[in-house]
Amino acid sequence: xxxxxxxxxxxxxxxxxxxxxxxxxxxxxxxxxxxxxxxxxxxxxxxxxxxxxxxxxxxxxxxxxxxxxxxxxxxxxxxxxxxxxxxxxxxxxxxxxxxxxxxxxxxxxxxxxxxxxxxxxxxxxxxxxxxxxxxxxxxxxxxxxxxxxxxxxxxxxxxxxxxxxxxxxxxxxxxxxxxxxxxxxxxxxxxxxxxxxxxxxxxxxxxxxxxxxxxxxxxxxxxxxxxxxxxxxxxxxxxxxxxxxxxxxxxxxxxxxxxxxxxxxxxxxxxxxxxxxxxxxxxxxxxxxxxxxxxxxxxxxxxxxxxxxxxxxxxxxxxxxxxxxxxxxxxxxxxxxxxxxxxxxxxxxxxxxxxxxxxxxxxxxxxxxxxxxxxxxxxxxxxxxxxxxxxxxxxxxxxxxxxxxxxxxxxxx
Amino acid sequence: xxxxxxxxxxxxxxxxxxxxxxxxxxxxxxxxxxxxxxxxxxxxxxxxxxxxxxxxxxxxxxxxxxxxxxxxxxxxxxxxxxxxxxxxxxxxxxxxxxxxxxxxxxxxxxxxxxxxxxxxxxxxxxxxxxxxxxxxxxxxxxxxxxxxxxxxxxxxxxxxxxxxxxxxxxxxxxxxxxxxxxxxxxxxxxxxxxxxxxxxxxxxxxxxxxxxxxxxxxxxxxxxxxxxxxxxxxxxxxxxxxxxxxxxxxxxxxxxxxxxxxxxxxxxxxxxxxxxxxxxxxxxxxxxxxxxxxxxxxxxxxxxxxxxxxxxxxxxxxxxxxxxxxxxxxxxxxxxxxxxxxxxxxxxxxxxxxxxxxxxxxxxxxxxxxxxxxxxxxxxxxxxxxxxxxxxxxxxxxxxxxxxxxxxxxxxx
Numbered sequence: 001x002x003x004x005x006x007x008x009x010x011x012x013x014x015x016x017x018x019x020x021x022x023x024x025x026x027x028x029x030x031x032x033x034x035x036x037x038x039x040x041x042x043x044x045x046x047x048x049x050x051x052x053x054x055x056x057x058x059x060x061x062x063x064x065x066x067x068x069x070x071x072x073x074x075x076x077x078x079x080x081x082x083x084x085x086x087x088x089x090x091x092x093x094x095x096x097x098x099x100x101x102x103x104x105x106x107x108x109x110x111x112x113x114x115x116x117x118x119x120x121x122x123x124x125x126x127x128x129x130x131x132x133x134x135x136x137x138x139x140x141x142x143x144x145x146x147x148x149x150x151x152x153x154x155x156x157x158x159x160x161x162x163x164x165x166x167x168x169x170x171x172x173x174x175x176x177x178x179x180x181x182x183x184x185x186x187x188x189x190x191x192x193x194x195x196x197x198x199x200x201x202x203x204x205x206x207x208x209x210x211x212x213x214x215x216x217x218x219x220x221x222x223x224x225x226x227x228x229x230x231x232x233x234x235x236x237x238x239x240x241x242x243x244x245x246x247x248x249x250x251x252x253x254x255x256x257x258x259x260x261x262x263x264x265x266x267x268x269x270x271x272x273x274x275x276x277x278x279x280x281x282x283x284x285x286x287x288x289x290x291x292x293x294x295x296x297x298x299x300x301x302x303x304x305x306x307x308x309x310x311x312x313x314x315x316x317x318x319x320x321x322x323x324x325x326x327x328x329x330x331x332x333x334x335x336x337x338x339x340x341x342x343x344x345x346x347x348x349x350x351x352x353x354x355x356x357x358x359x360x361x362x363x364x365x366x367x368x369x370x371x372x373x374x375x376x377x378x379x380x381x382x383x384x385x386x387x388x389x390x391x392x393x394x395x396x397x398x399x400x401x402x403x404x405x406x407x408x409x410x411x412x413x
Numbered sequence: 414x415x416x417x418x419x420x421x422x423x424x425x426x427x428x429x430x431x432x433x434x435x436x437x438x439x440x441x442x443x444x445x446x447x448x449x450x451x452x453x454x455x456x457x458x459x460x461x462x463x464x465x466x467x468x469x470x471x472x473x474x475x476x477x478x479x480x481x482x483x484x485x486x487x488x489x490x491x492x493x494x495x496x497x498x499x500x501x502x503x504x505x506x507x508x509x510x511x512x513x514x515x516x517x518x519x520x521x522x523x524x525x526x527x528x529x530x531x532x533x534x535x536x537x538x539x540x541x542x543x544x545x546x547x548x549x550x551x552x553x554x555x556x557x558x559x560x561x562x563x564x565x566x567x568x569x570x571x572x573x574x575x576x577x578x579x580x581x582x583x584x585x586x587x588x589x590x591x592x593x594x595x596x597x598x599x600x601x602x603x604x605x606x607x608x609x610x611x612x613x614x615x616x617x618x619x620x621x622x623x624x625x626x627x628x629x630x631x632x633x634x635x636x637x638x639x640x641x642x643x644x645x646x647x648x649x650x651x652x653x654x655x656x657x658x659x660x661x662x663x664x665x666x667x668x669x670x671x672x673x674x675x676x677x678x679x680x681x682x683x684x685x686x687x688x689x690x691x692x693x694x695x696x697x698x699x700x701x702x703x704x705x706x707x708x709x710x711x712x713x714x715x716x717x718x719x720x721x722x723x724x725x726x727x728x729x730x731x732x733x734x735x736x737x738x739x740x741x742x743x744x745x746x747x748x749x750x751x752x753x754x755x756x757x758x759x760x761x762x763x764x765x766x767x768x769x770x771x772x773x774x775x776x777x778x779x780x781x782x783x784x785x786x787x788x789x790x791x792x793x794x795x796x797x798x799x800x801x802x803x804x805x806x807x808x809x810x811x812x813x814x815x816x817x818x819x820x821x822x823x824x825x826x
Contacts, residue, residue: 090686091639091694133688196644213643217689226504226798229678229701230626230771231609234669236794241679242665248658256647265642266654267691269684273503275546276630276699277771278680278797281504286689288642358643358690381649384691385639 007114008403010396013106017395020046020086020102021094030386031094035087035129036064036168043086044174047101047126054109056124060176062151063141064128064169067182070108072121072410078184080118080410081369082107082402083125084192085361089133093193093388099376099395100191101126107403118410120186127361128174134159137217137325142364145181187336187409188365191374191402193390195358196261197381204350205394206401208340209373212356212363213261213290214297214329220247220308223318226273226281237279238316241271244283246311251287251304261357262296264289264304292355294328330363333370336405340374343404349397374402420527421816423809426519430808433459433499433515434507443799444507448500448542449477449581456499457587460514460539467522469537473589475564476554477541477582480595483521485534485823491597493823494782495520495815496538497605498774502546506606506801512789512808513604514539520816531823533599540774541587547572550630550738555777558594598782600749600822603775604815605786606803609674610794617763618807619814621753622786625769625776626674626703627710627742633660633721636731639686639694650692651729654684657696659724664700664717674770675709677702677717705768707741743776746783749818753787756817762810787815 023042024033033039044066051058051068059067072079084100104124111118132138135157143149155166169175199207224240248266255264265288271280289304291297305321312319337353344351356373365371376398379389436455437446446452457479464471464481472480485492497513517537524531545551548570556562568579582588612620637653661679668677678701684693702717704710718734725732750766757764769786778784789811792802 089688089691096641132690136689138690194644195641197646197649198644215643225795227795228509228608228771228797229680230628230676230703231607231611231674231769231796232676232678232794233610233673234665234676235673236610239665239678241661241682245658245661245679248654249662252647252652252655260646260648261644263643263645263647265645265652265690265692266658267642267684267689267693268687269654269682270687271680271682274681274683275502276549276680277545277551277678277701278502279678280680281798288690290643356644358641381645382638382640383644384641385694 008106008110008399010399013102013399014392014395016050016102017094017098020098024088026091026386028386030091030388031088032090032092033088034090034134035131036165036172040087041172041174044126047086050105051124054105055112056108059180060174061180062176062178063144063154064174064176065141066126067180068124070112070122073117073119075121077120078186079121079123079182080186080406081123081125081182081188082406083127084190085127085130087129087131089131089384091386092384093386095193095388095390096195096383097130099193103191103399103402106399107406110403111407118407120410122406122410123182130361135165138359139361139364142361146364146367148364185369186412188362188369188371189336189402189406190360190362191376191398192360193378193383194375195378195383198354199375199377200379200381202352204352205377206344206349206351206398207354207375208337208351209332209356209375210337210353211292211332212330212360213292214294215288215290215325215327215359216297216301216323217325218287219322219324220285220287221320222283222312223281224279227279229277229279232279239279240283240317241280243312243315243317244269244285247285247308250307250311254300254304254307258300261355262291262300263357290357292329297329327359327363330366332366332372336370336372339405339408340372340401343401347400349401374398421519421523421812423812426515426812427805427808429463429515430507430511433511437501439504439799441799443504443801444501445503445505446501447503447547448544449578449585453500454585454587457539460499463518464537467518468525469521472593473587474593475589475591476557476567477587477589478554479539480593481518481537483525483535486530486532488534490533491599492534492536492595493599493819494536494538494595494601495819496540497603498540498543500542500544502544502797504799505797506799508606508801508803509608509796510543512606516604516812516815519812520819523816524820531820533823535819535823536595543774548578551772552774552777555774559777559780561777599825601775601778601782601784602749602815602819603773603786604811605773605788606791606796607788608771608791608796611767612788612790613792613794615765617765618790619757619762619764619811620767620788621750621764622745622769622788623750623766624705624745625743625773626705627707628701628703628738628740628772629710629714629736630738631700632735632737633698633700634733635696635725636694637692640692642690642692645692652692653696653730654693656725656728656730657682657698660698660721663720663724667713667717667720671713674768675704675713676770703770705742710742740772740776743779745779745785749783749785752818752821753785753814756814760813762814787811
């Protein structure tokens with residue numbers, strides 16, 4: 001094995017993260033760059049331009065995912081993929097996604113500048129629609145690679161304005177060819193901000209991520225008796241809002257009865273018609289539950305649904321529950337997790353191993369190739385908000401570790 | 414005192430109610446006819462046409478309220494006003510409002526056809542924006558008559574699209590003159606559906622309404638920590654949605670601890686950004702509380718706000734509470750309430766007296782002239798929904814009673 005090494009350019013990396021954050025920038029310092037919007041197109045164009053300047057060849061697949069290839073010594077060998085996503089949630093942060101894509105680009109740029117050409121090609125990846133906010137479900141582009149969804153299903157997803165994923169790919173000029181998907185992949189690595197408070201609380205800049213909690217998303221529809229708020233004695237009501245509220249509280253209490261990192265969250269709750277002086281006819285709410293084992297996820301999810309049905313029955317409200325996304329827990333490749341830990345150790349960087357609590361494209365990639373993630377400490381644990389922040393030093397340390405791991409894997413026979 | 418009487422034309426009355434219900438009709442049999450929309454304009458035009466055909470003179474005041482005058486024997490005497498409103502809530506019913514306006518028109522039409530011209534003029538009234546859904550607060554047109562709001566305040570109210578009440582009055586051609594407001598008023602009578610289950614449960618077609626509960630509307634803004642739904646351990650959360658849900662449940666439980674007709678309702682609850690995988694940064698919810706005494710209203714309202722502040726503190730969430738409408742309880746004119754009861758008794762119609770639980774323009778009119786209301790049994794107590802219904806016989810019986818009472822009052826010296 002060669003003993004090559006490269007030092008990444010931390011200043012350039014951080015400057016690019018800031019430049020990318022200008023696209024879709026919000027007044028409070030965050031980013032709104034929903035997938036396949038004009039902002040996403042501009043982010044893709046900028047990434048494409050940087051890749052071109054770095055001498056990389058960019059392909060786009062049928063899901064709109066970009067792959068920027070740094071050719072290896074043996075082009076026939078399956079490449080190492082490194083990346084993340086450039087789309088954001090509404091009023092999201094500047095690091096969730098872009099930090100991983102731009103660190104991967106920095107790694108490859110640093111290798112090239114130092115004349116290091118590993119045995120295997122390295123491809124920097126920008127996955128389409130990681131967030132799944134505009135087009136649900138999330139992470140559909142990697143899911144298609146893993147055979148979990150058909151391209152036709154994904155292309156026909158509609159946003160709330162009725163526009164489809166496929167139409168929007170065409171509109172922004174990013175519908176590529178199925179032939180541009182990666183074939184066999186040697187490994188997939190993804191650097192990402194932690195998005196939680198664990199590393200900050202532990203005083204650690206990075207973590208080697210061993211896996212991802214399983215995530216189940218439900219949509220709960222409650223139908224009660226729409227009625228004027230005044231002349232409806234309390235004892236006669238079938239109030240969908242009260243039922244929904246009790247479900248929100250019950251889900252929280254249920255999750256609290258489990259150890260971390262088990263969580264349950266209601267982020268969306270929509271009463272219809274939603275006016276001040278009427279008991280709503282219908283309330284639709286989302287429920288997001290997460291657990292690190294398949295059995296645990298099934299258990300908490302079943303218990304939450306059972307409680308919701310019991311509450312609905314008590315309130316005299318009809319209930320329908322649909323599972324809209326169901327991602328089993330992910331167990332990453334042990335060898336790559338160890339490699340991240342070893343690279344951190346070799347640099348004297350304190351670290352830990354942990355289970356991620358948010359979905360990432362790495363979960364689907366793990367189904368088709370050895371995969372692992374590297375987490376960067378997040379200020380205050382805040383993410384999916386405009387005040388999302390990291391320390392620049394943490395990003396640079398993480399980039400060095402990623403670079404070391406990528407180089408090792410790309411040199412493998 | 415004369416012993417005149419008139420028999421109203423029940424078939425015509427019910428046919429007009431149905432014809433009016435076609436304007437803004439919804440597929441499920443209801444009506445969406447928000448104030449000052451094109452649908453409201455068409456409803457006003459139709460009412461105006463019917464009034465013209467009945468030989469009435471229609472005025473429009475500066476709030477857009479229509480007054481159709483049937484001149485009395487002595488035009489100098491203050492008139493008797495009878496009416497209600499033609500606007501609706503979104504996906505509302507066909508009787509809430511229009512039944513009162515069109516019954517009043519039927520009463521006057523019947524008197525005129527039978528050659529009965531009472532001493533005092535009778536004016537059929539269609540108040541603008543009774544519902545207060547498009548432009549909050551509700552019942553602003555009668556409130557201006559009562560000196561509770563200035564015309565400038567009302568004209569500058571904005572809907573969610575940013576259009577003002579004044580602009581929309583102009584747009585639909587219904588901004589009239591301040592001179593067209595009624596001067597001194599001898600009495601105001603309003604027939605309305607009960608919108609609740611009390612009469613149906615008692616097996617009674619009508620009730621003489623003695624007063625209206627006081628109503629207080631609050632807007633509660635909760636600001637928590639926006640955070641990704643995954644990597645936020647349950648113990649670290651400051652979740653505005655959970656706080657909102659606990660307030661919904663607490664308000665319900667509080668109202669339940671009081672006797673009927675005390676109620677508390679949350680009809681609107683809006684999380685921001687409201688996406689499936691994020692703890693909301695902010696949740697805004699409405700709270701509607703009602704009690705039949707001023708002391709009771711203050712007490713339940715204070716207790717609800719105190720509980721909301723306590724919950725917010727427990728959840729680590731900031732709270733701001735604004736009172737957006739505060740209507741004291743109304744006690745109607747005892748003499749007119751007795752008159753309704755006497756007219757019912759004289760016709761052998763079983764009836765009761767009751768306190769109304771919803772706001773009506775009659776509450777403001779009661780501040781400037783002797784006022785009372787007559788309630789009509791509502792099928793299943795359902796209102797503010799598309800399935801709102803009444804029995805035609807009940808409407809006809811109520812119209813006869815209203816006609817008798819109007820005639821008595823209009824003959825008074």
